[in-house]
Amino acid sequence: MKLVKLIANLGYGSRREVAWMFREGRVTDSDGDVLYADDKLPQERIRIDGEPLDPPSGLALLMHKPVGYTCSRKDAGRLVYDLLPPRYRRREPALSTVGRLDRDTSGMLLLTDDGALLHRIIAPKSHVTKLYEVTLAEDLKGDEGELFASGSLMLDSETTPLAPAVLHVLGPRHARLAVTEGRYHQVRRMFAATGNRVETLQRVAIGELGLDDLAPGQWRAMTREDIDKVIGPAAAPG
CATH class of the missing domain: 3.30.70.1560 (Alpha-L RNA-binding motif)
Structure with missing residues (x-):
């Protein structure tokens, strides 16, 4: 995948906006050398403004949802997506909540852009x-x-x-x-x-995964171990 498309899919901007990032020298490798749009290197070595790129598709997040937030993209008022960096709302494929908690319910909420994982967790036959x-x-x-x-x-x-x-x-x-x-x-x-x-x-x-020490409104990326605790290692995709 070309670097412009890769970075745009992670929500950093439109392809035109990402192209300007390259022109402005904001996209570098891990050694600080300026990259060009047709360069090829692993995602983990790419930096924007000196910061590593967000995780690639296949992302899963654990959030402590506060009361007063809605698991929706379109409802009026405060949305759980507002608790994430703005670019996370522009990722492709899109992040979705794994099931829902209503506005007055708090606690553990999972989000992912992995459709197979989402289905595996919420499918009735999974008995999670x-x-x-x-x-x-x-x-x-x-x-x-x-x-x-x-x-x-x-x-x-x-x-x-x-x-x-x-x-x-x-x-x-x-x-x-x-x-x-x-x-x-x-x-x-x-x-x-x-x-x-x-x-x-x-x-x-x-499953076997709890909130740990996340305070309301906090979130973190899930590890493979976290996913295994939710659906079991034998069932984990990939």
């Missing part, structure tokens, strides 16, 4: 566990765990019961819930079915 921590408006009654684990709970407007889920009670109004599906507002609707209401909701893990 998502762990949520909730605080509730009312005390737990004590029978919620049995109901959620039964595989018989039917939500309003649904035609099939939910797959079994595991409830870990942490306090009278505090619990963790592990689910393997991703139905619309599923956790909130599950507790609503018991006559309770979720006041705060945070996703704290996907």
